[in-house]
Amino acid sequence: MKIGEVARKTGVKAETIRFYEREGILNAPPRTRSNYRDYGPAEAATLVFIRRARDLGFSMPDIRELLELSNEDDRSCAAVDSLARAHLDQVKRKIAALQVMRDELSRMIAKCEQDTISECRIIDTLAVRDR
Amino acid sequence: MKIGEVARKTGVKAETIRFYEREGILNAPPRTRSNYRDYGPAEAATLVFIRRARDLGFSMPDIRELLELSNEDDRSCAAVDSLARAHLDQVKRKIAALQVMRDELSRMIAKCEQDTISECRIIDTLAVRDR
DNA sequence: GCTTGACCTTGTAGTGGCTACAAGGTGCAT
DNA sequence: ATGCACCTTGTAGCCACTACAAGGTCAAGC
Numbered sequence: 590m591k592i593g594e595v596a597r598k599t600g601v602k603a604e605t606i607r608f609y610e611r612e613g614i615l616n617a618p619p620r621t622r623s624n625y626r627d628y629g630p631a632e633a634a635t636l637v638f639i640r641r642a643r644d645l646g647f648s649m650p651d652i653r654e655l656l657e658l659s660n661e662d663d664r665s666c667a668a669v670d671s672l673a674r675a676h677l678d679q680v681k682r683k684i685a686a687l688q689v690m691r692d693e694l695s696r697m698i699a700k701c702e703q704d705t706i707s708e709c710r711i712i713d714t715l716a717v718r719d720r
Numbered sequence: 721m722k723i724g725e726v727a728r729k730t731g732v733k734a735e736t737i738r739f740y741e742r743e744g745i746l747n748a749p750p751r752t753r754s755n756y757r758d759y760g761p762a763e764a765a766t767l768v769f770i771r772r773a774r775d776l777g778f779s780m781p782d783i784r785e786l787l788e789l790s791n792e793d794d795r796s797c798a799a800v801d802s803l804a805r806a807h808l809d810q811v812k813r814k815i816a817a818l819q820v821m822r823d824e825l826s827r828m829i830a831k832c833e834q835d836t837i838s839e840c841r842i843i844d845t846l847a848v849r850d851r
Numbered sequence: 852g853c854t855t856g857a858c859c860t861t862g863t864a865g866t867g868g869c870t871a872c873a874a875g876g877t878g879c880a881t
Numbered sequence: 882a883t884g885c886a887c888c889t890t891g892t893a894g895c896c897a898c899t900a901c902a903a904g905g906t907c908a909a910g911c
Contacts, residue, residue, distance in 0.1 A: 593858065603859085608898065623906050625859055634847065641846045645828075646821050649897070659843045666840035670832050673842050677825040680818055687815045690777045694808040697776075701801050709797035711804050712790045715772045716765065724887065734888085739869060754877050756888055780868070 590628040591621075599636040606636065614639065614653055647676055721759040722752075730767040737767065745770065745784055778807055 596603045609615040615635055618628045635656070642652045651672060658669050700710040727734045740746040746766055749759045766787070773783045782803060789800050831841040 591859075602899085604899065605897085607861095612897090623859080625906080638847050643897085644821075645825055645846075646818075655843070655846065658837060659847065662836065662838035664837050665834065666832065666837045666842065667834055669837065669840055669842045670829065670834060673825060673829050673832075677822065677829060680822045680825060684815055684818045684822060687777075687811055687818065690775075691808065691811045691815060694776055694804060694811060698801065698804050698808060701797065701804075703796065703798055703801060705793065706789060706795050706797045706800065707793035709800055711797065711800045712786070715776075715786065716769050716790065722888075733870085735870065736868085738890095743868090754888080756877080774868090 590633070592626045592628070595628045595633050595636065599633050599640060601636045601640050609636075609639065612649065614649065614656070645676075646680055651676060721764070723757050723759070726759045726764050726767065730764050730771060732767045732771050740767075740770065743780065745780065745787070776807075777811055782807060 590598075592603045592606055595601075596606060601609075606615065610617050615632065618626050618632055621627050638656065638659070639652055642655060647655065654672060655669065658664070658666070697711050697714045700714070702708075702710070706712060721729075723734045723737055726732075727737060732740075737746065741748050746763065749757045749763055752758050769787065769790070770783055773786060778786065785803060786800065789795070789797070828842050828845045831845070833839075833841070837843060
């Protein structure tokens with residue numbers, strides 16, 4: 590499979606696939622006579638794995654570790670579990686922070702009565718008011 | 721006021737203040753005889769404005785615009801209002817996306833029974849299962 | 852056989868919003 | 882005169898890509 594085909598199949602863009610290879614997160618595949626990357630199903634599976642983990646917000650170092658762990662069939666998956674839990678915690682914290690932002694923005698906007706700038710409650714809130 | 725003092729007063733680090741100046745978001749202050757930046761209260765107020773807007777998640781281009789608008793006292797603040805509303809929408813969308821992540825992560829983790837990797841439901845979910 | 856166009860190759864630079872560092876100058880207390 | 886905190890400039894690094902430039906390869910159509 591050439592890179593374009595595997596890109597279509599996995600939903601990972603060709604540029605991104607090359608980037609993963611440069612980063613050492615995806616093994617370099619063999620090349621055809623004309624120096625094109627030639628992928629098999631294993632690489633495609635790895636790419637799908639990476640894409641799903643990215644969709645779930647895992648960082649590249651996390652994914653690197655998940656990939657390594659996924660090869661050690663006999664080990665306990667406690668490490669996987671704790672990595673996932675730590676990430677979940679981070680996501681929860683990010684949500685909480687954004688909710689604070691959302692509420693503060695909502696309050697600020699609600700006070701605006703579309704006057705002139707000099708009366709604007711939004712500018713006012715940013716410039717002067719206590720938090 | 722030297723940069724360190726204004727940094728302490730505004731909660732914006734000295735490096736970041738210099739960065740804002742380079743980016744043209746904060747006016748370059750006069751210099752002392754020894755070439756140190758010499759800030760007045762107006763610059764400090766601008767920095768507090770920027771910090772609050774950053775805390776609310778506004779982007780640098782947004783802040784640039786808010787700062788420009790904040791100087792035009794006579795104009796309607798409709799532009800400010802719509803900028804803030806657009807940003808609020810974005811924050812809401814980000815929260816929604818993170819909540820999807822959170823729920824999927826939670827489900828994945830809940831299924832893990834701390835077996836060996838070969839049985840790990842987390843690795844399994846990433847590698848094989850449909851979404 | 853020649854062109855067209857889709858695909859591939861490498862390498863480099865840009866994104867955002869800082870942050871860290873290096874190498875050196877200044878100001879004040881001891 | 883020495884030490885230390887502070888300041889200066891400039892450059893590179895962070896993350897996870899994305900975009901672009903300049904060129905090579907291959908199959909189809911004329």
